Amino acid sequence: MAKLTINNTVKEYxxxxxxxxxxxxxxxxxxxxxxxxxxxxxIRELYRRVHKDAEICFIRLDDSIGHKTYERxxxxxxxKALSDVIGDPVKAAAKVxxxxxxxxxxxxxGDYKADDELIAAVNKRMRELTEANLxxxxxxxxxxxxxxxxxxxxxxxxxxxFRYRQSSAxxxxxxxxxxDYYYGYMLPSTGYIKYYEVLPYEDGFLLLLPxxxxxxxxxxxxxxxxxxxxxxxxxxxxxxxxxxxxGDLNDQxxxxxxxxxILVQESLQERRIGEIATEIAKKGGVKFVMIAGPSSSGKTSxxxxxxxxxxxxxxxxxxxxxxxxxxxxxxxxxxxxxxxDFECLEAIDVEQFNxxxxxxxxxxxxxxxxxxxxxxxxxxxxxxxxxxxxxxLVIEGIHGLNxxxxxxxxxxxxxxxxxxxxxxxxxxxxxxxxxxxxxLLRRMVRDYRTRGAxxxxxxxxxxxxxxxEEENIFxxxxxxxxxxxxxxxxxxxxxxxxxxxxxxxxxxGEPEYYEAxxxxxxxxYFLSIPTDSLPNNSIAREFVGGSCFPV
Numbered sequence: 432m433a434k435l436t437i438n439n440t441v442k443e444y445x446x447x448x449x450x451x452x453x454x455x456x457x458x459x460x461x462x463x464x465x466x467x468x469x470x471x472x473x474i475r476e477l478y479r480r481v482h483k484d485a486e487i488c489f490i491r492l493d494d495s496i497g498h499k500t501y502e503r504x505x506x507x508x509x510x511k512a513l514s515d516v517i518g519d520p521v522k523a524a525a526k527v528x529x530x531x532x533x534x535x536x537x538x539x540x541g542d543y544k545a546d547d548e549l550i551a552a553v554n555k556r557m558r559e560l561t562e563a564n565l566x567x568x569x570x571x572x573x574x575x576x577x578x579x580x581x582x583x584x585x586x587x588x589x590x591x592x593f594r595y596r597q598s599s600a601x602x603x604x605x606x607x608x609x610x611d612y613y614y615g616y617m618l619p620s621t622g623y624i625k626y627y628e629v630l631p632y633e634d635g636f637l638l639l640l641p642x643x644x645x646x647x648x649x650x651x652x653x654x655x656x657x658x659x660x661x662x663x664x665x666x667x668x669x670x671x672x673x674x675x676x677x678g679d680l681n682d683q684x685x686x687x688x689x690x691x692x693i694l695v696q697e698s699l700q701e702r703r704i705g706e707i708a709t710e711i712a713k714k715g716g717v718k719f720v721m722i723a724g725p726s727s728s729g730k731t732s733x734x735x736x737x738x739x740x741x742x743x744x745x746x747x748x749x750x751x752x753x754x755x756x757x758x759x760x761x762x763x764x765x766x767x768x769x770x771x772d773f774e775c776l777e778a779i780d781v782e783q784f785n786x787x788x789x790x791x792x793x794x795x796x797x798x799x800x801x802x803x804x805x806x807x808x809x810x811x812x813x814x815x816x817x818x819x820x821x822x823x824l825v826i827e828g829i830h831g832l833n834x835x836x837x838x839x840x841x842x843x844x845x846x847x848x849x850x851x852x853x854x855x856x857x858x859x860x861x862x863x864x865x866x867x868x869x870x871l872l873r874r875m876v877r878d879y880r881t882r883g884a885x886x887x888x889x890x891x892x893x894x895x896x897x898x899x900e901e902e903n904i905f906x907x908x909x910x911x912x913x914x915x916x917x918x919x920x921x922x923x924x925x926x927x928x929x930x931x932x933x934x935x936x937x938x939x940g941e942p943e944y945y946e947a948x949x950x951x952x953x954x955x956y957f958l959s960i961p962t963d964s965l966p967n968n969s970i971a972r973e974f975v976g977g978s979c980f981p982v
Contacts, residue, residue, distance in 0.1 A: 436486040444481050451477035451619050454489060463646060464623065465489045466497035467616055472940060477619040478568065491646075495894075496616070496945065498643035502535070504567065504618040505627050506861060509537070509638050511609040512556035514584075517543060520609065521585030525636070526675075526860040529662045529853065534630070534637040534652050536659070540860070545635050553636075554629050560606075564622030568605045577601035580610045588859040591678030595958060614862045614953065633659065657849075661914035665855040668699050674920050676857045677956045684958045689921065696920050697966055701736070707848065707913050708740035711823075717846045718792060719824050720748075723831030723907070724850035725900040727873035729917040729970035733850050734827045735980040736968060747821050753828025753836070755800050756784045760807025766895070774899025776830055780809070785839035791818045792844065829899070832907035849911035852918040858956055867897065868953065869918060876929040877974040886933040890943040917970050924960045925971055 432443045437457065444453060454465040454477060467490040468475050474496065490497045506527060517523035524540035539545050572580065574593055580603060581589045589612050593601060604611050606621065618624065626649050630637040639652050669675050672692055674683060683692055711717050720737070724730050738748035757763070757773070758780050766772040787797045796817040800809045818824075830836040832847050854869045871893055878884035908914070919925075931954055937947040962975050972978035 433481045434484040435481065436484075437488075446482060447480050449477065449619075450475055450479050450481065450487075453481065453487065457489060461489060461491060463491035463493045463497075466492050466494075466500045466618060466623070472944075474616060474945065476569065476616050478566070493643055493646050495643065498646065500616045500618055501624065501646065502640060503613045503615055503862075504621075505624050505638065505640055506535070507567065507604060507606055507609075507611050507613065507617070508557055508560060508621055508624050508627075509553070509629065509636075510611060510861060511606045512553050512560060514609055515556050516549065516552045517541065524585060524860070527857065527863045528635075528666060529855070529863060530866070531632075531637070531655050531659055531662075532653055533642055533650055534632070534639045535863070536632060536635060536637055536662075538635040545631060547631060550629050550631055550636065557627065557629070560621045561624055562622075564620050565607055566620045567617050569602055569617065570605065571600045572603050574599055574601050577603055577612075581612070584610060586611075586860065588676050588678060588857075591682065592676065592859050592956065594678065595681045595956070611861060612859070614858050614956075615949070633663075655909050657909055657911060657914050658853075661916045662853050662855065664703075665853060665916045665918060668696070669855050669920055671699075672696065672920060674856065676859050678859065680856060680921065680924060681958045684924065684960055689960050690964050693921055693964055693966075697969055700917075700919070700970070703915065704733070704736050705740050705743075707915065708737060708744060710913065711741065711846050712744035712746065714846060716843055717823060718818070718844040719788065719826055719837065719840055719846070721831040721837060721845055721847045722825065722827040722850060723829055723833075723848075723904060723911075724917075725829070725870065725904050726896050727870040727877065727974070728850045728852050729873075729973055730827045730850055731982045732968070732970045732973045732978060732980055733915060733917060734825050735982075736970075737848075738825050741823060741825075745821060746823050747819065748823050748825045749816065751799075751824050751826045753779060753784070753826060753830060755802045755809070756780045757802045757809060759809060763807075770895075772899075774829065774896070774903055776833060776835060776903065779828075779830060779836070781836060781838075785837065788824075788837070789839055791816060791824070792840070794818065829904055832910055833903065834907075834910075847911045848913055848915060849908045850915045850917055851908075853916045854918050855916070856920055856923070858953075864923075864953075866918075868950070869923065872923070872926050872930050872950065872954075873974045875933065876926055879933050880929070880974075880976055885936065886930075886947065887937050887941065887943045890937075890946050919969070919971055921960065922971050923954070924957045925962050925965065925975060927954045927957050927959045928961075929975060930954060 433446055434441050434443055450468045469488045470485045492501050514520040514523040522541045526538050526540050528536045528538050578590050626641045628639045674680050722734055734750055741748045756779050764772045764775055764777045790797050796815050798811050799814045799816050802809050852870050854864045854866045857863050875886050875889045878889050934947045934951050937943050965971055967979040973982040
């Protein structure tokens with residue numbers, strides 16, 4: 432018998448019982464479905480068996496880790512169903528590309544079309560598999576045997592990925608006769624995956640899944656065409672460079688091709704920035720370029736590079752940071768925890784901003800503020816501005832796209848840009864890299880370098896940062912005139928050498944340890960590259976250092 436301490440109460444269980452059976456005893460008193468457990472602080476999948484005394488905690492589907500587990504498991508369910516419907520896993524090749532709202536876009540790579548008939552058949556087969564409650568098992572295979580399994584299913588991307596793994600064994604998940612590899616934990620059976628729908632989208636599939644906060648409810652899908660176009664453009668760039676997965680990138684590193692890859696990637700971005708500048712110039716009458724995007728999107732570097740491109744059109748850009756219009760800290764709103772809420776619109780002096788911008792538009796000279804982040808007070812140090820006919824303001828801040836931020840400014844005088852680091856490279860064809868992971872690593876590296884903030888502190892703050900983005904940025908992204916994807920196909924290989932040491936500083940037992948361990952495992956897929964050959968105007972320089980811009 433093993434003694435398990437659960438909710439400060441000790442209960443005995445037979446040796447060898449699964450954690451799924453243990454979770455069943457506590458499911459009623461939990462407000463959400465249990466997805467995983469922690470055993471003495473280590474995350475365990477529910478198929479695992481009890482073999483020793485331990486302290487147990489439950490992870491539900493509405494937890495971040497639990498929700499990611501649901502997404503992975505639903506992806507495997509889709510891939511298995513598609514394979515069954517097509518009749519051959521090789522011919523049923525598909526690639527998980529990126530997320531659009533609550534939907535995951537999956538492109539067709541095999542010789543078939545994602546038409547209505549096929550999508551109906553895939554939905555039907557997924558329901559059959561869910562109702563059958565088939566087990567999802569995990570087994571460790573010697574790497575040579577795992578390679579043979581995936582070769583038989585035409586998964587060359589996984590074989591390429593494993594080439595750079597130092598371990599001698601690979602954990603393979605099996606559903607019926609279908610084998611796959613997933614980065615992260617999985618649910619114990621298909622019966623846990625009840626909420627999903629496959630929809631047609633562009634030339635592929637959209638796998639619609641619940642939001643983490645409502646894991647038993649599917650929201651109506653709202654297409655985001657501008658976001659899709661920005662993501663798809665970056666995916667095409669990856670195809671141009673023959674880099675779609677981490678294995679592809681590692682191949683290029685080993686072949687000594689990274690200098691060229693970096694130059695091509697930077698050139699593609701510069702061309703896109705030039706296209707945006709041309710669009711602004713052609714529109715005519717633009718006085719306010721409003722730039723908004725989530726944390727660590729590279730807004731500052733982008734605004735400087737855009738300004739240079741605007742100068743080539745005879746315009747005279749002037750950068751303005753909305754942060755300089757913060758209200759004094761003494762009157763900054765606080766959140767539910769009593770902390771200052773710098774993310775909300777009320778933290779900005781919207782009235783003063785609109786007053787100043789209207790006066791500039793009228794040709795008046797205006798005293799421009801600067802915010803002292805040490806004292807928490809807005810200051811005026813004699814800086815003034817007056818707009819000439821060819822002058823244009825490049826305004827950057829998280830609320831740039833919110834109509835309430837610039838309510839008094841004529842719409843025809845504004846050009847709105849949404850920027851984000853929308854990750855396009857995959858670990859392999861079935862394991863996408865969440866956009867938030869790339870931005871979190873960017874911010875972690877930058878904050879440690881420029882502010883001395885630990886990785887632990889950055890991870891602590893991240894949920895609040897994300898909450899602010901979901902409330903204040905993402906709802907307005909489709910209102911942008913254009914979108915710019917600031918991600919660089921090589922950047923995770925460049926960030927690795929900076930991120931790993933500070934992530935290793937987080938000790939087991941600390942609340943941030945699980946996230947640090949996950950990110951370290953994720954970075955372990957990448958070979959590292961030096962940053963000496965990065966151009967000094969690269970957006971990556973905003974995070975690793977050495978930028979020619981004041982970032």
